[in-house]
Amino acid sequence: MQNIDEIFHVGRTPYADPFLVSTLLSVQLALFPRLKVELISRFSMNLVDDLLAGVIDLAIANDPPESPLLTCVQIADLPFYIAMSKRERLAQYPSVSLDQMGGRHWVLFDRQLHPPVYDAIIHAASERGIRPLSIQHVTAPEEAFPFVADGSAVAFVVKAGALLMARSGVTVRPLNESSLRLKTCLVCRADDNSKIASEFVRAYMRKMPDRKKHQQLPLPISA
Template identity: 40%
Template structure:
């Protein structure tokens, strides 16, 4: 019997992700006919049908739904074995691929880049920035070792530790009536036009914000959409509304006539977790996750201690 070809596994995993032969072939950098042959070869090898395809769509059979997650893990372990061997050959240099979103607190990133593991002195960090949904996808398919996930639903396929928990902030003109309040709640937002991030930037957070804060629910109010805090500042300065932002984004624009207040609504917070795959077997990943979380706790406790002594 012929051996199982890893190219067949990769073809099945990518086709399951795309559910489209044309897009999957493009992603694999092969012709569509080659992809079809690889899928047929895999199904013949297994004696099973993994995909059902017609002129309009591709779908997984029950056997395919069970096979693809295991094939993904097998590919991940194969690629990890190759990576570790190559790194060992380069004087034990190890690279961790870590992803972040635009909402990741800069304080976390500064701690991440300065963190060192004594057991892995040649450890290097390769950081990338993507939207939250893309980070989860890359984490599950093995492209990333770890990722800072902000406001993402929990899944049993991902293990994570909370590293930050913050409220949203509202940026407004200094002479705005809202500035008279020490904090803002949903009743304040209902009467003014709001400036929010585009939904595709983070659908989960956007929907949670709209549900809890209920912006633009009165006649004459509206929602404006932006991509960055700097874009939002221009809207605020032109009197088009108040902007709901992350803490880091709000602080960046809190000047030149703009002030900020915390948005205090029960259950609406920016929780950031440092996550890895639940089935990750890499020692360096688990050591880094535990060590980094421990370091953050120590620094937080030290700050609180210094504040207590100052009184």
Template identity: 30%
Template sequence: MDLRHLRYFLLLADELHFTRAAEKIGIRQPPLSMLIRKLEDAVGAQLFHRRSRGVELTEAGERLKTAAVAVLADLQSAVTDARRIAEGQSGRLRVGFAGATYFHPAIPAAIRAYRAAHPDVVLSPEQSNTPALLAGLHEKRLDIAFIRPPVSESDRLKIRPFVEEDMVIAVPAGHALDGTEPLPLSEAAGETFILFPRAIGPGLYDTIISACSAAGFSPRLGQEASQIASIVPLVAAGFGVSVIPRSVSFIQSKGVVYRSLAGETPRAPIAFACRADETSALVAGFAAAIQVARRQI
């Protein structure tokens, strides 16, 4: 049994007349009669009562009609879904976010713009660190990830810049460095610095250490934060000071003051990465859309 037989059967079931049904199909009446006979043989039941002025559906024919309508509707829906997935208009994207990148306003704004244009695409977010997200891309557990460079682009990954932000210093409220004016980083030389483990963000970690070195000192490291976002409560608790991407300062805490840095400010870039051999229209469409949105922000 093929789909053509079901379509011809449904047309005859609607017209209840071989000649009219054959005319709508664009064939002669005898071939249509032969096709219906073959369908009845395949089903093992008579589907129509032949009358002098047309045909009537048998009980078996009525049941097959109901099922055939559902089968063809499901098939059309599947074809439509497959086409939309191939065009990048439907499906699921697994998106990773590293090192509090989601605090930067450009990222939620770009994602909102993408979701507005692609309402049938489901985004599954995952927050982690850059090395873990890169592993997720390699292992195909993620489709695309916002990461903290620098990361070497290899033949397995495609990495594109997204945004870049300056860094600020976070100090406990009431601390000697509390204030509103830009602060030379050298004035924090005697302070204890709270950083995250280098393994989870080597690029950003090295940027902070290099900025301190350029300011003439090597930072005294104290309590380690499990991730960038968890630095803020440690500063509020008085464990020390820290240099963080400006977007992390959107975390409001009564116990923390954020001050801009004077002079040449260290930068915190954000890039997005995907597999170099990625062929998914979903990933290509997402990458293109967020780049357009970024330029409009």
């Protein structure tokens, strides 16, 4: 048993499901009773760089790249959500597809936040001839709210963003596209043999058997 404070540095994407983060913060290790988790928030691609540089010990990241230098355990598989005004015609449906979204102004996260995921959305739309009237880029869901609330645009958001957006006349629907889902993983360095890291990951995963019931947001999602 350890008798000194141990600091465990964990990075998480700001777009992670809040349930996953709260579960992480609830982890306690019998072998390390004085373990302190230091949580930082970074975009997923930056988290991978921080892991490889040894700045953090563990990360909750969305769709991390495949690499022999990383060990990844998937902990969530969620749809994107489309935030829209309650007055939007699409609000009558329980879910929406890309095919229904043509001819509208889109608000989409900036490509630099996650290039592979951004490119997947644009490629899927292009392949099917789905053309938005325009695309406005944001770095946080709050930036999209005014455009959605006044009915001038629809916005792509993840679960955390959907929870923030569903208020004051804005409603949210899941995007029903099997090829466009956000996979969240617990990521560590493949060469990390520390006892703390292995014990922490095991303890975290033991808390996750019922995670599926926390993943899909109840419908309708509106304020």
